[in-house]
Amino acid sequence: MLWFLFRDFTRPSGERPTVVWWLFVVAVAGLLLVWLPGTLGLAELLDLSVVFVLALLALSMSFLWGYSGMLSFGQTAYFGLGGYVYAVSAMNLGTTTLPFLLGVLLPMAFALVVGYFIVYGRLSDVYFSVMTLVITLVLNKAVRATSGSQYVVGDVRLGGQNGIPGVPALQVPWDPATTLFIDGVYYLSVILVLVAYVGLRLALASRFGRVLVGVRENEKRIELLGYDPRRYKLGAFVIAGGLAGLSGTMFAIWGNFIAPEMFGLQRAAEVIIWVIVGGKATLIGPIVGVGLIQYLTTWLGTQGVGQVTLVLGVVLIAAVLLFREGLVPTLGALLLRLTRPRRRDDPNKRDEP
């Protein structure tokens, strides 16, 4: 019975979600939204919220890399952009609903333009990765250079290295006098992750998602079947950009603060590490990856032992050289083998047509 769920963790394909899967989602939602907030204090909820905020970024990455086969090193570009767009527009406009939407839509528009050039330029895999990284680096540098008082958008100073403090909390759209407090941000981020997870899962079961996986498997064959792979890749790139932008917006709301580190190399590497540790070709894995790495870095911070970058570097090298499939698929495959009826003895298996 359970093996179907585990299969979802190891290799979710274009299959339609089953009843068991929906029950699983509902159970997890109940756990996170009803049970957990009752048992945890505000400080713990605050720590936990950021895991879900960053999980959106991880989902964006695994959707793009694991399912569409495009390894973007620059999802942090859209993450940072989302945060800055929300901060600057919310501080200028005084409301937060429109800025929240802008924090998603503007990164999508940016992804559309960038994606047009690098997807339609038919940049090969590797060049694609490097170009996305370069774009992030340059954005990071540009934002860092805005410390002077002449760099002002509306009434807001961009602040360069120092970032922008005092990013407004999110107002309830129908009641602007009320703003989301720590628990509100927690609920919102959990709901957004669940919606994004279910949405991506359904998108992958749709025609669009199946063709996308086909592009990852064999782009030439997809084209010979009559699909224009570039349109699908661009679509995936824009969706992923929007998701990363949403994550950045939520990050700004969560911390009431944004800084150029959002675009930084370390953040960009972390995104890769979450997904590689969790398993790139699953949607659950990267969320688990975020939790693990976030816990690890926080713990290292409190212990005061050495540099976080040093440890991240070791984790990344080890992940690439030693366990390539990622943690969740490895565990999933193990559970699958333990619970699933054995098919190896199937006498028809080797039959030729």
Added chain:
Amino acid sequence: MTDVLLNTRQLVKRFGGLRATDTVDFDLRRGELRCLIGPNGAGKSTFFKLLTGQIPPTSGKITFDGQDITDMPTYRIARLGIGIKNQTPDVFDGLSGRENLWLAANFSHAAAAARDQVDQVIAQLKLAPFIDRQVGELAHGQRQWIEIGMVMARQPSLILLDEPSAGMSQEERVRTADLLLELNATCTIVVVEHDMQFIKRIADIVTVFHRGKILREAPVDEILRDPEVRDVYLGRQEVA
């Protein structure tokens, strides 16, 4: 509508100094089952790649169904109704056989019709025993069948098959030949083959490629008797 489905005029493809396809004038009537033969490196696969837009020609013109497709991108040529099976199995290794066929059928059919189409192909090609396994794990011959199934699922008006019987058993070859004759009732087919038994079973007109050029084009019996063809190609092979 003209009787000619596909033709090429003065088609040239140069790789560096090599003329892989050299001023080829090729005509194919609607409903034909044409065989292309020629020694390795004669330019048959290159010719197929030119027809499907996988590589751009150096010069010349390709017309399909009255439309100039010379510089069209691959996916638009495919949409016009040309299906191809490449020489080596060219499938989605990470997906199941059913998903492979679905991707092919879905392009020209709505969702429900696509499923029916997939089921029909599975039944027709007897793919059921291995259709739900990941294609990357299948044997070479089984992958060939999946790819042929993908081409069929799209119901193209022209099918190009590059060595469909390579890696197949004798019995499978007979089946493939019969399948081609069956398909030929509804669509035009061009087959690249080396197996003379196979060719004799299906072909009507045979085109012989040699060094990128068309050397001969004649009914199969005439080709087998032609001394020059025997010289460049058949001489090295047992003519049955």
Added chain:
Amino acid sequence: MDTVFTYLYQVGFAVSILVLISLGLALIFGMMKVINLAQGEFLMLGAYFCVLTSNMGAPLWIAIPVAGILVGLFGVVVERTVIQWLYGRVLDTLLATWGVSLLMIGIVTTVAGPQSHSISSSVGRVVVGGFVMPGWSMVIIAAAVLMLLATYLILRFTNLGLIVRGTMQNPQMARALGTNTNMIYMLTFGFGSALTGLAGALLVPLFGASPTMGGLYIGKAFIAVISGGPLPLIGTMSASGLYGSIDGVMSYLFSPVLGEIIVLLVAIVMLRLLPSGVTGGMRKGI
């Protein structure tokens, strides 16, 4: 006259910097197809070795080559421990070298602290007419020309260069002809690393050394190599010339950051127009 000279100097300097930082990458990425994301940190390591050697009392003209050699040896170690397992697995190489990059930043920060270290050169200023230039810029321009020329001559005219080019083009054939290709990969990687370390050391008198300095240069270097196309050396150098000129003029007119952004925009548009790079149409050469 002075304006013309100023522009010439700006362009020459910007092009030289770009040539320096992308030369090692042109070998490692352009020729070997190893995408080494730790390239910026190799540069950083070169800068630190230079600071270290010079603090031990060595004059600059010794400290710089020593830094280059040390980084070259370090490159050999990285190739043997990490990269050699990953040839042919391009994306894995990318990820693992990113790990190396983070590891190096972490180690250097732990050992030497996050702050910037600097040393001053004894070369003064050069005055031409009414125009004053930092003397070290002249050294940089000269070094870029020399290093480029040396690399080109070695690859083009020596036996070893021929073996290297052959191995990169067709390793199987090279092996069949009796070449120890593992050794050649290791040497080429080491040589590329040494060039990068040398570049890092040369930059110290101008910009100092800090753990995260690699990130400042790596982007530009990759843009230059990618835009260069199939001929690693000539392509990268042409792209460096083009982007360096744009960068130099724009930096002088507006600001260095704007210069870099414009270079990136030009590069992205170029990739759409010329997907296979500046040397896309050429087949022969290095």
